[in-house]
Amino acid sequence: MSQNTTGYAEPGLASIEIEGMTRESFLIKSALAAGAVYGVGMVGPFVRQAFAAEAPSDAGDIKILNFALTLEYLEAAFYKEGLGKVKFTGGTKAVITEIGANENEHVSTLISxxxxxxGTPVTAPGVMFPYKDEKSFLMLAQVFEDTGVSAYNGAGPAIKNKDLLAAAGSIVQIEARHAARIRLINGELPAPEAFDKALTTDAVLAAVKPFIKA
Structure with a gap:
């Protein structure tokens, strides 16, 4: 069983409300509740099962999911590389390991x-990350996590399938916790604003373009 080893709680998953009680909605709601009890690593298989039971969505939702997948590829690659190159101090390595595992789960769930x-999942892009030590890695991690949260905020209203929207909401909650945890490590406020911003697809792509190889 996957356990949360970072020392920070993930209490919000069980409280997400999902309209209706179709079989698919029930599966997703059960998955989110399991995540609150057992950790986010337990959520993916159940969410994938609910997704598999859904009727085909339109091309717009698939395009949005591929957009999210690109961001998750980027984050997963970033944490994997960092764990192999950076000498983390204190409990930071455990936090980065847990975040990286979450991002890998997001990737596999979105692909499925x-x-x-x-639809056809996009392939993982080539990446390049300009950091040289723990401090610069963590500053870049903050950029990625903040951008990821704003990206999901911006894309959410365009998702037409309500069950996909609920599942995307569960992912953005985890991304927000990642962002808050990284901010705390960097000595910053975990939630400096009462409301988070939403970014357009173009704005997000412009923000991550420097880290993607042509």
């Missing part, structure tokens, strides 16, 4: 979802 909806 896109395939289940009849």
């Amino acid at each position: 979802t896109i395939k289940g909806l009849g």
